[in-house]
Amino acid sequence: MKAAAAALVVLLGAVVPAAAQPSRSPQSSRSSPATDSAGVSPARATVHERARLSIEPAGHAITKLSIENPLGDVRVEGYDGTAIQIETNKLAPDEDSLDRLHISLVPNPDGTVTIKTTADGGRERQPVARAAVRIDLVIRAPRDARVEAAVGSGTLEVVNMDAGGDLDTGSGPIWVRNVQGEVLTHSVSGRTRLAQVFGSVDAQTLSSDVDLDTIGGDRLVASVHRGRIDGRRVRARDVELTTTDGQIVLEAEAALRGRLVVSSFKGDVDVQLRRHGGVLIRARGTKVDLGAPVRTQPNGWVEATLGVGDNAPLIETALVEIRAMRGNVKFAIIESRP
Amino acid sequence: MTTCETIQPRLTAYLDGDLDGERGSVVRGHLRECAACRQVARDEAALRDALRLAPPVDPPVSMWAGVQSKLAAAEVADARQPRWRRQVARWARWAPWPPTMPQYAAGAALAAAAVVMLYWRTQRVDELAPGPVAVAPIRTAPPHPIRTEAEQPAAVAPAADDVTADLLAEPARTTGSYRQVIEELMKLASDARTAWGDEQKVVFDAKLAVLRNGIDHAIQGRAQQRAQRALIRYLQLAVIRDDVMLAGGGAR
Numbered sequence: 122m123k124a125a126a127a128a129l130v131v132l133l134g135a136v137v138p139a140a141a142q143p144s145r146s147p148q149s150s151r152s153s154p155a156t157d158s159a160g161v162s163p164a165r166a167t168v169h170e171r172a173r174l175s176i177e178p179a180g181h182a183i184t185k186l187s188i189e190n191p192l193g194d195v196r197v198e199g200y201d202g203t204a205i206q207i208e209t210n211k212l213a214p215d216e217d218s219l220d221r222l223h224i225s226l227v228p229n230p231d232g233t234v235t236i237k238t239t240a241d242g243g244r245e246r247q248p249v250a251r252a253a254v255r256i257d258l259v260i261r262a263p264r265d266a267r268v269e270a271a272v273g274s275g276t277l278e279v280v281n282m283d284a285g286g287d288l289d290t291g292s293g294p295i296w297v298r299n300v301q302g303e304v305l306t307h308s309v310s311g312r313t314r315l316a317q318v319f320g321s322v323d324a325q326t327l328s329s330d331v332d333l334d335t336i337g338g339d340r341l342v343a344s345v346h347r348g349r350i351d352g353r354r355v356r357a358r359d360v361e362l363t364t365t366d367g368q369i370v371l372e373a374e375a376a377l378r379g380r381l382v383v384s385s386f387k388g389d390v391d392v393q394l395r396r397h398g399g400v401l402i403r404a405r406g407t408k409v410d411l412g413a414p415v416r417t418q419p420n421g422w423v424e425a426t427l428g429v430g431d432n433a434p435l436i437e438t439a440l441v442e443i444r445a446m447r448g449n450v451k452f453a454i455i456e457s458r459p
Numbered sequence: 460m461t462t463c464e465t466i467q468p469r470l471t472a473y474l475d476g477d478l479d480g481e482r483g484s485v486v487r488g489h490l491r492e493c494a495a496c497r498q499v500a501r502d503e504a505a506l507r508d509a510l511r512l513a514p515p516v517d518p519p520v521s522m523w524a525g526v527q528s529k530l531a532a533a534e535v536a537d538a539r540q541p542r543w544r545r546q547v548a549r550w551a552r553w554a555p556w557p558p559t560m561p562q563y564a565a566g567a568a569l570a571a572a573a574v575v576m577l578y579w580r581t582q583r584v585d586e587l588a589p590g591p592v593a594v595a596p597i598r599t600a601p602p603h604p605i606r607t608e609a610e611q612p613a614a615v616a617p618a619a620d621d622v623t624a625d626l627l628a629e630p631a632r633t634t635g636s637y638r639q640v641i642e643e644l645m646k647l648a649s650d651a652r653t654a655w656g657d658e659q660k661v662v663f664d665a666k667l668a669v670l671r672n673g674i675d676h677a678i679q680g681r682a683q684q685r686a687q688r689a690l691i692r693y694l695q696l697a698v699i700r701d702d703v704m705l706a707g708g709g710a711r
Contacts, residue, residue, distance in 0.1 A: 191626050221622070242623030251625040271681070273629060289681070291633055307688060309636045325688055327640050344695055346640050363695050365644065384699045386647065446699060 184232035188270040193255035199264035199281035375439035384444040399429035406445035637687035644694035
C-alpha cells in the first residue's frame, strides 16, 4: 500500500513545481516555440522540456534499475558513483500534449529503482499521435547495478556496466558496450549490437540482425528468425548461433574443451576459427568446405580433425558443429597454436 | 470576493464539469489568480489521470447477488408499509435535517477520506524514499492558465491513433509478431517431422504441449512474450538442429 502510494505520489510529483519541494534540487527547463501575435503556435512547432535529477541511496546501495520507456530512447551509463543521475528530455507538438507525458520514479527498499514513462489520456484530451511525442532518458548509474529495461521503437543503449542486464525492445535497436555479467537481449525487429561483453550472453531477435564483437565468457547464445548474425573476436566456451533465414559469419577463438554450434536453416554459414589445441569439426550443408581433409559419414555429415594427436584425449578437443540445411558451409582455421 | 477556503471545496465539482454558468466562471477566475489553488486542481487532475490508467477491478459476482437480494428485500418491505409511511419516507428523503443513517454513514466516509488525503498530502514526501529523491520533470515555467470554457476542447473519445491507445495496443502487437513467427516455425517443424522417429515425435509433442501451456497461462504482455520466445527457441532447435549430437560439453 505504501509502495503504491509512493508510486502515485511520484506520478503526481511530475506536476509539482519546484517551489513546492524546496528540499529537492532538480534542474529543468522548458522551451516553447515562438508564437505569433494571436498566441497560436506554428503548426509544426514542438515544445521541449529537459530536466535533471539525482537520487542518492540512503542506507542501502542501488542494486537494480528497472526502466520502462515506450516513448523514446534510453541510455544507461555506468560510472564510479553511488547515486543515479537522470536526464529527461520530453518533446511534444504543444504544451497540452507535453503535459500528458509523465515520468514516474519509485525507489524500493530492496535497492531497485523503477523508472517508468507514460502518456495519460482520457476523454477530455485531444488525440496526439505517438510519433509526435517522445521522452528520452539518459541515466548515469552505479556500475554494479543490474539493468532491466524495455523500450518500444527507441534506442536502448547500455554502456560501462558490471552486473549485466535484461534488455527488451520492440522495433528499437539495442546497443550494449563494455558490460560484464549476464546479458539478455530480445527484440522483435531492432538491430542488436553487443561489443566488449564479458559474461553469459543470450540475444534473440525475430527479424533483425545481431552483431557481436569481442564477446567473452562461459556461454554465448544468439538466435535470429529472419536476419543475419555477425560475430568477431568471440571467445566463449559454449557458443550457439542459430538463424532460420539468414547468414551467419563468425570469427571466433576455440576454447579448450569448448563447444561451438552454428546453425542456419536457409542461410550460408562462414566460420573462421583461431584454435588452441585440437578441434573436431562436423558440418552439414548444401555445399561444405572445411579447408582440410574430410571424412564423409553415411548420414551426410562431413567431419575433419585438426591438431588432434593420436594419443590426445577427445574430451580435451574443442568441438565445432556447423549446419546450413539449405545453404553452404565454409570453415577455415585462421590461426593455430598448439 | 472569493477565497481559497470557498473555492477549494468546489474544485472536485469543477473538474467533474458539474459547475456551469456563473459558478464555474467564479472558480475559473479564482484559479487564474491563485497559484495555490491552481496547484491543488492540478494535483487532483493528475490523481484522476493516474487512477484512470489503473486496471479496472471487477466486483465479485457474489457482491452483485447480495446487492440484488437486498434491493428485493427493500422493495418487499416498502410494499408492506402503509401508504402514509411511504409518503413520509419520500418526504424525508429530501429533507436536509435531521440526517438519516445513510447520510450519517456518507458523512463519516467523507470525513475519513478527508483525513486520509490530509495525511497523504503531508506525509507523501517522507514516504517516497530512504534519502533525498528528486522527481522529474519539475517545471520552472509559470503554470499554464486554466482555459476558459470557449477554449476548452470538445470532449473526445480516445482515438485509435492517440498515443495512449497506441501504447495500450503495443503488447498485443508484439505478441502477434511472436505468434506469426511461431506459426512459420510450426510449418517448418511439420515438414521436418516426416523425417523424425517415433520417439522424437513423442518428445517434441510433449515439449510443445508444455511450452504452449506456458503461453496460454502466462499473463498477457511481457510474461506471455517470454513464454513465446521460449517456444520459438525450441522450435528453431527442433527444426534446424534436430540432431544435437555435440550436446553435453563436448562429450561425443
